[in-house]
Amino acid sequence: MKVLILNGSKGSPGLNDSIEALKSGLTEKHVEFTELKLNQMKYSPCRGCFNCWVKTPGSCVFKDDGDIICREFITSDLILAAAPLVLGYPAASVKNALDRAIPLVHPYLEEVDGEAHHMKRYGKYPAMAFMLEKESDTDADDMAIVNEIFTRAAINLRSRLAFIKYTDEGIKGVLDEINIH
């Protein structure tokens, strides 16, 4: 069991404390993890050129830290993005990282439960999870929207959404979920 923490913190002490508590909890439980501090990494946003599908299949043509994101993503069992909500959706650094994971799937479309989705390139994909920090005006509607979007995103990355937790619920719930996983 290996966890990849995509740390999308923008510096809020509350979220940073939660991430530290998460890491100590994982260490205590002897769960292997890697942390990528997204704001210290250099990766271009995906430009939609599709070269990762049609020119260098499986690899992005940008030679930057996106390569590390892909390698860590596909060799992990659980991706845990820890980030603040910014205007109702996780910080842009997380979205840019997820966009850069598309070399991991195949361009071919196939039918999955009555919808078109991308075909797998690899045999096994990690589950996805989120630990998010609310904004002052985050409401039930926001949480429902985020939940829906990532349930869908997980299908398209041939993953599944394991859980979304919020930092105001404390870290125990996150660790329990990882344990079950």
Add this chain to the structure above:
Amino acid sequence: MKLTFINGSPRGVSSNTGKLMEHFISGFLETEGNSVDTFYVIKERPGFESIISAVSRAENVLLGFPLYVDAMPGSVKEFIEGLAPLKGKLPGLKMMYLVQNGFPETCHNRYVERYCEKLTHRLGFTYGGAICKGGCEGLSVQPPFLVEKVFKMFNEIGRAFGKTGELDSDLLAKLAHPEHVKAENIKQVAQMVNGFLWDQWMKKNGVEHLSFARPYGEDL
């Protein structure tokens, strides 16, 4: 009427988002006195100053983008975050969206559409609706009569918007068709897209034998 079109495609000028909007805009401009300013998100990273200043002076903004991993492209999220200082300051600003995706069906767009509506309310702007359209990848390899039909509908909805200032709900519904595609039809469409678009493109690059390459580990 003035329209500020923000092209959120990471492909910039050569985007499907831009091709579709060209037709919307030409319809919009048929009404005398209408004018359009166009901006590109990808060109204005990371500060987006000129777009944000244009938004702060705009009457009608349309933000268009392709669906990336079931939401807005990361670069568009960067831009959205840049709008935070305008929160609550522009109640009269009408904000609209165009979300287009490369899958055969439009249903994929409905989740981020909900986000766009909530975002508009959160910023205190006026929500003017979203054009949602599936089937937009490989416009160049699709049968021309189908593509023409889509362009014509974009022209129509742009023309109607140019006259009334509203996105026509009947035209939005027409454009969104098909919302879902039957499983057996997805199989047919997939076969075509996989063969005509992706295989041909890989062949052109001489890499069709690498189609299913696993550069991060053959055994993964």
